[in-house]
Amino acid sequence: VALVGASSDPSSGGYAYAAHLLQDFKGRFYFVNPRTKEVLGVRTYPSLLDVPGEVDYVICCLPAGRVLPLLEECRQKGVKLIHLFTARMAETGKEEGERLEREVVEGARRLGLRVLGPNCMGLYNPEVGLTYGYHFPLEPGPVGGIFQSGGLSTDFVHYGSLRGLRFSRVVSYGNGRDLDETELLRYFGWHPSTRVVAMYVEGVRDGRRFAEALREVAARKPVVVLKGGRGRTGERAVRSHTASVAGRREVWRGVLRWAGAVEVETFEELLDQVVAFTFLPPCAGRRVAVLGGGGGKSVLSADVWEEEGFELPDLSPSLRERLRERCPGEWDWVGNPVDFSILQERPMMPEEWLELMEESGDFDFFVFNLTEDDPLPREVWRFWMEEQVNGLLRFRGRGRPLLAVVPSAGLDAGKLSEWRWGDIGELRRRMVEGGVPVFPSPERAARALRRFVDYWERRFRRETAWVRPPSCSSGS
């Protein structure tokens, strides 16, 4: 990797990429800058041609006007891909910017060089330690990302990693003038260790080509798509951001549905959806068991899960029969949701509840509301919280999806001295590391699970259609 335009100015991109290469990159890298001797203690070369070793990949932080001459140097050096962090091309809306972008991309193609960008953050590949932000995890994982916005891609890595996501590669592709969303999508469709693909897209170069690629990839792995620029103002903002044409909302919705992609509307939904696909085993059933939490939380959970199309079957007579002995005071009173606050003597521990409900066969998946509202002193509170978390981690869903709902307080450094928040954070981390995904509210969990079950239902139906005669597959 060669960084052209490496800089000692800490507020520049040329500095940020230098720092990230230095800190994270496992391969060889070179800094290029004719006006300095060194950057961050690493010697710089006056030009790309002076670099002693081979260069596959160039990160270009030069101003727009200085990109064209670099292309010829890239060809001589045998570079395969140039990433243009460089911006201020077509997205300025000015003719000279548009012309320059066209010239760069056409010039590169003539020289046998591929271009990523311009106006983007480039590649995050934890396998080789290529990063473009602080606090990017170096441990790889199954999530691929295709982002037309560099900032959102950074947020996706930051906030996603706190939710337990780990990434195969994330690509910020900006104006996408050469390597575009369709080609990237096909790459992730093929890429073996990518199991889920997240996309943020503002506009596409070729709608038909994109739709077909999307349909192919979505049949093999979940593709979650967040479309930016849905309204009138968004369309205007899309033009000045990545020089894209936003396209009509209804057309987009239709294409995503036809292709079998999973559409989300907000960044938070994108995270939730990828968390669901990453952590949970496939499931097409809608009978949900909700446990934990007090009465109010149980009531509101019931409302939102039902509003998202799920069913909360009541405890069956045979299940109640098994409860009668263990919970003599509540066996005929408690229901689904299982409101833990009415089980005053805690005759059964959370794990036993999960097991009993799982064994009944009445539920397709399990949602656990972790109660933190008890007015108890820390020791007792902590004991009960740990009892719940340990139970979840031992139960693990037994092959069925299991997820936890723990409200998020938002980070507030001023309050971290209160034991409550530190303890909840630690327990949340333990769940996530133990494979139990955590959602910050019942409604966010329920919305993600609705799309999750919809996806698997469609896929099961389609796959069944391939192996059975068509007449048997309809409605199955």
Added chain:
Amino acid sequence: VALVGASSDPSSGGYAYAAHLLQDFKGRFYFVNPRTKEVLGVRTYPSLLDVPGEVDYVICCLPAGRVLPLLEECRQKGVKLIHLFTARMAETGKEEGERLEREVVEGARRLGLRVLGPNCMGLYNPEVGLTYGYHFPLEPGPVGGIFQSGGLSTDFVHYGSLRGLRFSRVVSYGNGRDLDETELLRYFGWHPSTRVVAMYVEGVRDGRRFAEALREVAARKPVVVLKGGRGRTGERAVRSHTASVAGRREVWRGVLRWAGAVEVETFEELLDQVVAFTFLPPCAGRRVAVLGGGGGKSVLSADVWEEEGFELPDLSPSLRERLRERCPGEWDWVGNPVDFSILQERPMMPEEWLELMEESGDFDFFVFNLTEDDPLPREVWRFWMEEQVNGLLRFRGRGRPLLAVVPSAGLDAGKLSEWRWGDIGELRRRMVEGGVPVFPSPERAARALRRFVDYWERRFRRETAWVRPPSCSSGS
């Protein structure tokens, strides 16, 4: 205050109330328990009648079967109000529970005693230091709360205080057999230092009485209502939680609309809505200026604000004229939302942007997306973040609503070693303490502001109707 059933068992309610009285209460209090000599180092009295001083308020943690005999002692002692933390009455769904609850309430009425509960957490009144959970702020504020669920009331205080809310009183009233939602609502309607009322209600005793009270109070101050038990399962859960009849969703919606209350559907929306009403000056305009954040965030913000019915006017020619000199590279390119990431040299600081847009008169309120996704080293990142936050705090909206959007990472103790989250938390706290409310996502902000503007529009229209002849007021 007398706590009857004070206990040394740390997992009991009798212990929790004792601990909270001891830690927070400013007045005199007594513990009653015939079976112990002391609780938490405080002497106990064998019965309420043995208490030496006057008692206005009794917190009862006795089991259900031992409440009736206490009532007569209360009468002899001149007690005005008894709070029954005691549960297992009508909500069990059993005839003996229902009968007992009726006997207790009727008995109390005969003795001239009012009852709060049963099955509730009681009163939180920071003015006198009466609390019922750990980490309840003792500094009073303008928010009143009426909660049929004790757990949700606790969450409201915990999560609300992290959002900057402070409370006048919060009441958890449980089964509400005597003091019910309507009477509490009238109290808060009158209570001078309560400026906003939050309600969580599962069912009401007398629909017409409630609707009329709601209409009266909502005309004077915002009343935000979260209805629990909207669906089939929720209705079942409501019965076993507070023995309430949930009522049909459509009827509820109609009543809330008729009364001019503000309906929300989730706990998060309840928090957001109360934050908006508490922090922001009245506003009935829908022209929003969105600033800060990178391109992707700007695009998605534009989408959600527009989808919630707001307008994002583009920068006017005269405003651009003023920009021309200061931002020669961007004056004709940048728009509303103002994408800070394209202003590469940062020719104008955030505060100047806010001032310029405010002076234009084109915008009713201001939304600031605090960008934290820059790939910068900590010092530069921190400088730029502080520049933004300081600008917001100096600007303060100049009489118009100003709010910030900062994504919430969720508390994750394992990650707090990364400077990013600690720093963001600190900056968030500074904004909240400086009077700038913070929302965790554009969509949550936009939804809260839509209801906020709807409320003030309705109120302005109604109030205008009173002072002008009716013919002039329609549609104004």
